[in-house]
Amino acid sequence: MRISYLQVVVWLLCWPWLAWSGLPETAQGVGENGEHWQPDPMHEYWDPATYHRPERERMLGVFKEEECTECHRGVTPGIVKDWRASRHAQAVPPVGCPACHGEDHQKLTFPTPQSCGNCHPQRLAQMEEEKKFGFPSHALAMERAVDSKHFADKPKAEVAACLQCHSVASKCDSCHTRHRFDPAEARRPEACLTCHSGPPHPDDLAYFSSPHGQLYQKEGATWDWSKPLRKGNYPTPTCAYCHMKEGNHQVADKAVWKFGIREVNPKTAENEIKRKRWREICADCHPEETARGFFRELDAERQSTWKQLYGVEKILKSLRSDSLLSPAAAERPPYPMDWLARLLPRERIGFYEGQASAFYNVSAIERDYFDMWYFTNLGAYKGMAHGAKEMTQHFHKQLDDNARAIATTAEELRNREKTSKKIDLKPLWLEGEYTRFNRDHN
Amino acid sequence: MKRLLASIIMGLVCMPGCLEAVATESEPSACLPCHRERNAGLVADWEKSRHNLPDLDCRSCHGTKHDGTMAAQARRNDACTACHARESSSYTLSKHGVLATLEAGRMDFTQPLRDGNFRAPTCAYCHLHRGNHNIGAEVFPLLPREECQISSDNASRTEARALPCRDCHSPRLVETWFLSGDRMLEIGRMKVREAMTVVKQIATLDTDLVKQAQSIQKCMTDEHLRNVRLGVGHQSPDDQWWHGHPALDGDLLRIKSILSKHPVKSTEPCRRD
Numbered sequence: 001m002r003i004s005y006l007q008v009v010v011w012l013l014c015w016p017w018l019a020w021s022g023l024p025e026t027a028q029g030v031g032e033n034g035e036h037w038q039p040d041p042m043h044e045y046w047d048p049a050t051y052h053r054p055e056r057e058r059m060l061g062v063f064k065e066e067e068c069t070e071c072h073r074g075v076t077p078g079i080v081k082d083w084r085a086s087r088h089a090q091a092v093p094p095v096g097c098p099a100c101h102g103e104d105h106q107k108l109t110f111p112t113p114q115s116c117g118n119c120h121p122q123r124l125a126q127m128e129e130e131k132k133f134g135f136p137s138h139a140l141a142m143e144r145a146v147d148s149k150h151f152a153d154k155p156k157a158e159v160a161a162c163l164q165c166h167s168v169a170s171k172c173d174s175c176h177t178r179h180r181f182d183p184a185e186a187r188r189p190e191a192c193l194t195c196h197s198g199p200p201h202p203d204d205l206a207y208f209s210s211p212h213g214q215l216y217q218k219e220g221a222t223w224d225w226s227k228p229l230r231k232g233n234y235p236t237p238t239c240a241y242c243h244m245k246e247g248n249h250q251v252a253d254k255a256v257w258k259f260g261i262r263e264v265n266p267k268t269a270e271n272e273i274k275r276k277r278w279r280e281i282c283a284d285c286h287p288e289e290t291a292r293g294f295f296r297e298l299d300a301e302r303q304s305t306w307k308q309l310y311g312v313e314k315i316l317k318s319l320r321s322d323s324l325l326s327p328a329a330a331e332r333p334p335y336p337m338d339w340l341a342r343l344l345p346r347e348r349i350g351f352y353e354g355q356a357s358a359f360y361n362v363s364a365i366e367r368d369y370f371d372m373w374y375f376t377n378l379g380a381y382k383g384m385a386h387g388a389k390e391m392t393q394h395f396h397k398q399l400d401d402n403a404r405a406i407a408t409t410a411e412e413l414r415n416r417e418k419t420s421k422k423i424d425l426k427p428l429w430l431e432g433e434y435t436r437f438n439r440d441h442n
Numbered sequence: 443m444k445r446l447l448a449s450i451i452m453g454l455v456c457m458p459g460c461l462e463a464v465a466t467e468s469e470p471s472a473c474l475p476c477h478r479e480r481n482a483g484l485v486a487d488w489e490k491s492r493h494n495l496p497d498l499d500c501r502s503c504h505g506t507k508h509d510g511t512m513a514a515q516a517r518r519n520d521a522c523t524a525c526h527a528r529e530s531s532s533y534t535l536s537k538h539g540v541l542a543t544l545e546a547g548r549m550d551f552t553q554p555l556r557d558g559n560f561r562a563p564t565c566a567y568c569h570l571h572r573g574n575h576n577i578g579a580e581v582f583p584l585l586p587r588e589e590c591q592i593s594s595d596n597a598s599r600t601e602a603r604a605l606p607c608r609d610c611h612s613p614r615l616v617e618t619w620f621l622s623g624d625r626m627l628e629i630g631r632m633k634v635r636e637a638m639t640v641v642k643q644i645a646t647l648d649t650d651l652v653k654q655a656q657s658i659q660k661c662m663t664d665e666h667l668r669n670v671r672l673g674v675g676h677q678s679p680d681d682q683w684w685h686g687h688p689a690l691d692g693d694l695l696r697i698k699s700i701l702s703k704h705p706v707k708s709t710e711p712c713r714r715d
Contacts, residue, residue, distance in 0.1 A: 042622035045615060055614060078558020078610030157625030161673065161682035177537060180561070190540045197535050198684035204535070221547065326704055360691035364699035364706045367692050405707040412705040425702050432636035434629065434694070 027051060029442075031143060033152035036337040037442040040156035046163035047142055047170045048110035055108060062103045065096025072097075083179040095119070116172045126249035133252035136259045142169040150357040153335045155441040165195035183247070184225035189216060189238045196239070199375040201259075203239070206386035212236045213386070231284040242281050254278050257298070260381040261374065262351040263306040266299045294387070301384045301392065305377055305399065312403050315410045316349045316369055324413050325363050327425040332361045333439055361429070365409045372402035473500040488575035514551040522565040530565075532672040532681045538562045539676070558609040571606040580605075581675070623674035626682060630670040633690040634662050637697045644701050655700050658693045666690045 029037035030050055044051040063071075073080045088095035100111040109115070117124025130139040137144075145151055145166035151159050168174040174195070175186040185191055189207055196203035207213040215236040227233040229241045243251045254277045256266050265271070275295055282291035319325050329345035335357070347366065348354040359370045376398045383391030429435070477500070478485050488494060503521045504512040515521060519542060523530040533539040541562030542549075553559040556572045569577055580602035607616040637659050645652045666689040673681030696706045 040622055040625070041618050045618070076558070076608065076610055076612065078560075081558055082561065082610075155625075155629055157622055158629045158687055159683075160622050160626055161679040161686075164677075164679040164682075177541060185541075185544060188544055190543055194535055194537050194540055195679065198680040200684065326702060359688050360695060362695060363702075364696050364704050367695055368707065371692070409705050409707050416703065416705070423703070428640070428698055428701060432639065434632040434636045437629070437632055 029146065029152070031146040033147065033149070033337045037152050037156060040160050042160045043156070043163060045110070046160075046167035049112045049114070049170060052110050054106060056106070059105045061105055063098065063105060064103070065094060065098055068097035079179045086180045086182070088179075088181065111172070112170060113172055123247075123249045130250045130252045133250075133255065136255065137252045138168045139252075140169060141166040148357060149335045149338065149354060150359070152337055153357075153438070153442060155438060168195065187225050187229060187238060187240050188220070189213070189240075192239045200378045202379055202382050202391075203386070205379075206382040206388045206391055207239060209383075209391050210386045210388040212238075213388075237281075237285075245281055254281075257302055257381065257385070260302075260378045261356065263302070266295075266302075298384050302381065305380055305396075308399055308403055309373060309377060312369055312372065312406050313350050315407060316347075316366065319365070319410055319413060320347050320349065322414075325366065326413070327363060327429045331425045332429050333435060336439075336442060361435075365406060365413065368402065368406050368409065372399065372406070376402055484573065484575050488577075491576045492578040493575075517551045517555060517564065517566045519546075519564050519566075526565070528668075529672060529676075532669070532678045533565065533676045535680055536676045536678040539678075556609065563606060563610075568603075568606040619677075626687075627667075627670055627674055630667045630686065630690055633687075633694050634659070634667055637662055637694050640694075640697050640701055644697075647701075651700050654706065655697050658697050658700075658706075662690055662693045666693065 027039050027043075028034060029039060030047075039051055044053070069080050069083070083089050083097075088099075100115060101108045113124055113127060127139050130137045134140070135144055142163070145162050151162060165174075173181070175191050176182065177185065189204075193204040195201075197205075208217060213236075216238060219235065220238075223234060229238075229245055229247055234241060240247075243254075254274045256271045256274050256278075257264055266275070278295065279288055279291040282288075282294070316325070325347050329341070329347045332345075334342050334345065346353075347362070348358045349366070349369070355370065355373060358366055359374070360367075362370070376395055380392055380395035380399060383389075383395055474485060488500075503516040505515050519530070519533075534543065539562075542560075542564050545561040549560050549564075554573060555567050555570055560567055569580070571580075604613070604616045604620065607619075611619075641652065641655045641659050644655045666686055669681040669689070670686035672678065673683070673686055699706050
C-alpha cells in the first residue's frame with residue numbers, strides 16, 4: 001500500500017489527541033432547581049448545547065472532510081466506516097464531518113436538533129411543535145428530567161442514566177444512531193426500546209406481547225424498512241407507525257392518557273380531537289367501530305384502575321392525618337431546594353403532591369404505593385393501550401395484590417401504634433453513608 | 443517425479459478421510475494439541491481466562507463443525523447468550539444491542555474483532571477484542587459481598603476495557619463515561635454498606651426480623667447492585683436506573699423500616715424493580 005505524503009502529515013498531527021479538558025468544575029445546573037446542583041461530567045454528552053465545551057487539545061488546525069476521515073480512519077475507524085455507509089456520505093457534495101462538527105479542531109461541536117435542523121427543517125419544526133402539547137414529550141424530555149426534585153437532590157453520577165434517555169430532546173442520535181443516521185433503523189420498534197422499557201414504561205413488553213408485535217417478531221426482519229410509514233407499506237404497525245405516522249417527528253398530538261400517572265378526562269373536546277387522530281391511524285387496517293370499541297375499553301380500564309389507586313391513596317392519607325406514617329416527613333432528609341417542605345414538612349401522597357419523587361427516604365408503606373402507582377399501574381396501562389391482554393390481566397392481578405398488602409400494612413401500623421411507644425427515628429433516617437453523601441452532593 | 447505423483451495420489455486418497463477426522467472430532471481435548479502449536483498465545487490466554495472451567499472447552503463457543511466457520515460462529519452473540527442470559531438481556535436493550543439485533547443479518551462475522559469492523563459491538567467484540575481469549579480480564583470482578591468495597595486492582599483493567607470503545611468513540615468520551623460509571627457504581631455500594639450497618643443493628647434486637655432484613659440485603663447485592671454494574675458495563679439505562687438505583691433505594695428504606703418497627707411486606711422474594 002502506498003502511503004501518501006498527506007497521510008503521513010495528517011497522522012503525525014493526529015497523535016497528540018490525548019490531552020483534553022472536560023467540564024469546568026464550576027459548571028452549574030440548569031432549570032427550575034439549577035442553582036442547587038452541579039452536572040456530572042457525563043452531562044456534556046447528554047446535553048451538548050448546554051454543557052459541551054470544545055476540547056483544548058494539542059491537535060491544532062482547520063480540516064477538510066477528506067483530512068478528517070483520513071486521520072479518523074486510524075483513530076476511530078468504526079465511525080468512519082459507519083459514515084461512509086450513510087446517506088450523508090453518498091450525497092453530492094457529501095455531508096462530511098465539518099458540516100456537523102465544524103472545521104476547527106479546537107472548536108469542535110456536537111450536533112444538536114437545531115444544527116441537524118439546518119438541513120432537516122421540517123423534522124425540527126415538527127419536534128419543536130411538540131412542545132405545545134406539554135408532557136410527556138420528546139422535545140421537553142430534558143427539561144422534565146432536570147426539573148424534577150429527585151434529579152436535583154440526588155448525586156449527579158447516580159442519576160446520569162436518566163439523562164441518557166432524556167437526551168432525546170437534545171440530540172437526534174437517540175433514534176438515528178451515529179454515524180449512519182438511517183431512517184430505516186428508526187422505523188424498527190427496537191430503536192425505541194432502550195428507553196421505552198423498564199417498570200414505569202414497559203412498552204417493549206406491551207408491544208411484543210400484543211398481536212401487532214407478535215407478527216412483527218415473526219416476520220419483521222424480512223420487511224422492507226426503507227418504505228415510509230404509510231398505509232399499505234407494513235403488514236403490522238410498529239411504534240413509529242402509530243406514534244410517528246408518515247415520519248411525523250411530533251409524537252404528542254394524540255396522547256390522551258399521557259404518561260399514565262394521573263387521571264384525565266378522555267371526553268374533553270381536546271381529547272376527542274386526539275381520539276379522532278388515533279382512529280384515523282387505526283383505520284388503515286381496522287373499521288372505525290373496532291377502534292372506537294378499543295378506546296372505550298381503554299378508558300374503562302383506566303377509570304377502574306384510578307378508582308383503585310384513589311382507594312389506596314385514601315388509606316395513606318388517613319394514616320397521614322393520624323400521624324401514623326413513620327418516619328414522618330420531619331424525620332426524613334428534606335429536598336435541599338424545598339424551603340416550604342422544611343417549614344411545613346408533609347408526606348407526599350399522589351401525583352399532585354409530588355409522588356414521582358417519593359421513592360426514597362420514605363416509609364415502607366409509601367414506597368409500596370409508589371411501586372403500585374408507578375410500576376404496576378403503568379404496566380396495566382401500557383398493556384391495555386397496546387392491546388396486550390395477558391399482560392394487562394397480569395398487572396391487574398398485581399394491582400389487587402398491592403392494594404391488599406398496603407391495606408394490611410396500614411392495619412398493622414394502626415394496631416402497632418396502640419401498643420408500642422414512639423421511638424426517635426431521626427438518627428436512623430438522617431444518617432448513614434449514602435444518606436450523608438446524598439445530602440452533601442447535589 | 444514418480445514419487446511426487448505417488449504422494450499427490452496418496453494425498454488425494456487420504457485427504458477426505460483426514461478432513462472427516464477433524465470435522466467430526468468430539469473429544470474435548472482434541473482441539474488443544476493442534477492449536478497449542480498453531481495459536482500458542484491464544485490457547486495460553488484462554489487457559490488463564492475465567493472461561494477455563496471444567497464444563498467449558500473450545501466447542502462450547504466454536505461448535506463442533508471444523509469447516510472454516512468456527513471463528514465466525516463464536517463471534518456471534520448466540521455463542522454467549524445461552525450461558526449469559528441476564529447479561530445478554532441488559533446488553534440487548536442497550537443501543538449497541540439494539541443495533542446488533544437490527545444488523546445481525548448484515549454484519550460480516552468472518553471479519554476480525556477490531557477496527558470497528560462491525561456496525562455495533564457484539565459480546566465478543568468487547569470481551570474478546572482483537573481475539574484476546576483471556577475473556578473477562580477487562581471486566582471488574584464481582585464484589586466481595588461481605589464488605590461491598592471495591593478491590594484495589596481495578597485501575598489496571600481500565601485500559602483493557604477502554605480499548606474496544608475507542609474503535610468508535612473518542613478517548614475523552616470513553617474516559618468520562620467510565621469515570622461516571624465508576625461513580626454511579628460506588629454510590630450503589632454506599633447504599634448497600636448503609637444497609638449492612640442497619641442490618642447489624644437489627645441483629646442485636648430480634649432474630650426473626652434480622653432474617654427478613656438479610657434477605658432484602660441479599661437482593662440489594664445480588665440483584666440491584668448487579669443490575670447497576672451490568673447497566674454501566676453495557677450502557678443500558680434501564681439497568682442502571684430502574685432495575686438498579688431506585689430498587690436499591692426501596693430496599694434500603696425497607697431495611698430501615700424494619701429497624702423502625704414498621705411492618706414490611708414482601709410479596710416477592712426479590713423485587714425486580
